Amino acid sequence: MEAGYLIETQNLRKEFGALVAVDNVNIKVKPNIIHSIIGPNGAGKTTFFNLLSGNLPPTRGRVYYNGKDITHLPLHRTAHLGIGRSFQITNIFPNLTIFENIRLACQALGRGNFRFMRSHKKFKEFEERSWEVIHQVGLVDEALFPARTLPHGGQRKLELGIILAADPEVLLLDEPTAGMAAEQVPELIDLIRKVQKAGDKTVMLVEHNMNVVMSISDYITVMHQGQVLAEGTPAEIAANEVVQSAYLGQLYGDLQVN
Numbered sequence: 001m002e003a004g005y006l007i008e009t010q011n012l013r014k015e016f017g018a019l020v021a022v023d024n025v026n027i028k029v030k031p032n033i034i035h036s037i038i039g040p041n042g043a044g045k046t047t048f049f050n051l052l053s054g055n056l057p058p059t060r061g062r063v064y065y066n067g068k069d070i071t072h073l074p075l076h077r078t079a080h081l082g083i084g085r086s087f088q089i090t091n092i093f094p095n096l097t098i099f100e101n102i103r104l105a106c107q108a109l110g111r112g113n114f115r116f117m118r119s120h121k122k123f124k125e126f127e128e129r130s131w132e133v134i135h136q137v138g139l140v141d142e143a144l145f146p147a148r149t150l151p152h153g154g155q156r157k158l159e160l161g162i163i164l165a166a167d168p169e170v171l172l173l174d175e176p177t178a179g180m181a182a183e184q185v186p187e188l189i190d191l192i193r194k195v196q197k198a199g200d201k202t203v204m205l206v207e208h209n210m211n212v213v214m215s216i217s218d219y220i221t222v223m224h225q226g227q228v229l230a231e232g233t234p235a236e237i238a239a240n241e242v243v244q245s246a247y248l249g250q251l252y253g254d255l256q257v258n
């Protein structure tokens with residue numbers, strides 16, 4: 001893979017029967033940035049994340065991460081290598097407290113070995129790490145309440161905390177603001193940026209709100225019918241005529257780019 005990149009896909013392809021969901025995609029992701037994937041419903045964004053994280057095997061092509069070929073590694077192996085991902089279906093335990101949810105995630109997903117059960121010291125470390133994450137996502141006051149009592153925006157913060165618990169190097173966030181009230185979106189977006197900066201993390205983001213995408217992203221890849229339609233900085237994407245006619249113009253006629 002090319003130097004200077006953290007993730008690279010080569011001719012990555014996923015077929016579901018006759019349908020080509022991801023069609024020979026070549027994407028390079030630089031470290032320590034927010035790299036968004038946009039595109040209309042059905043463009044293949046979620047499938048692409050599934051291929052990166054090892055949640056689905058590709059039909060063809062390769063995925064490289066940190067110089068290593070991870071194409072056929074399953075989800076738990078890519079997680080241990082530092083790729084954390086969210087799912088559109090939430091994996092919160094509603095009757096456990098916020099703290100317990102985070103602690104479980106620390107124990108289950110942490111990089112390194114699994115021998116923590118034997119060691120009281122390790123247990124303490126998990127507790128401390130859990131509080132650190134709870135601070136980071138701003139859920140200290142609610143930490144000892146059952147997760148089900150959180151409002152929608154709080155649940156999204158908890159999901160972010162569950163991913164962060166494993167201290168991943170890469171976060172794959174698939175529509176983290178979906179279903180949120182508009183006025184709660186900026187806070188979550190600020191949090192994502194803060195987390196990315198503070199931890200030198202690389203965030204890959206699928207997000208439908210174009211104003212959010214344009215303001216938060218360092219780089220954008222536009223997908224359309226499984227293929228890469230365009231890539232560039234937010235300004236380049238907003239000015240791209242192919243993107244405008246195929247996508248932004250129709251779907252986001254009200255887009256404001258500053």
Ligand SMILES: Nc1ncnc2c1ncn2[C@@H]1O[C@H](COP(=O)(O)OP(=O)(O)O)[C@@H](O)[C@H]1O
Pocket residue numbers: 016019020021039040041042043044045046047048
């Ligand atoms: N497990 C699956 N089995 C069959 N078809 C699928 C599966 N997952 C996704 N698809 C199809 O692949 C295409 C891309 O879907 P998806 O990756 O979810 O797009 P996006 O996330 O961009 O909306 C869609 O046509 C979708 O119906």
Ligand SMILES: [Mg+2]
Pocket residue numbers: 045046047
């Ligand atoms: Mg999707």
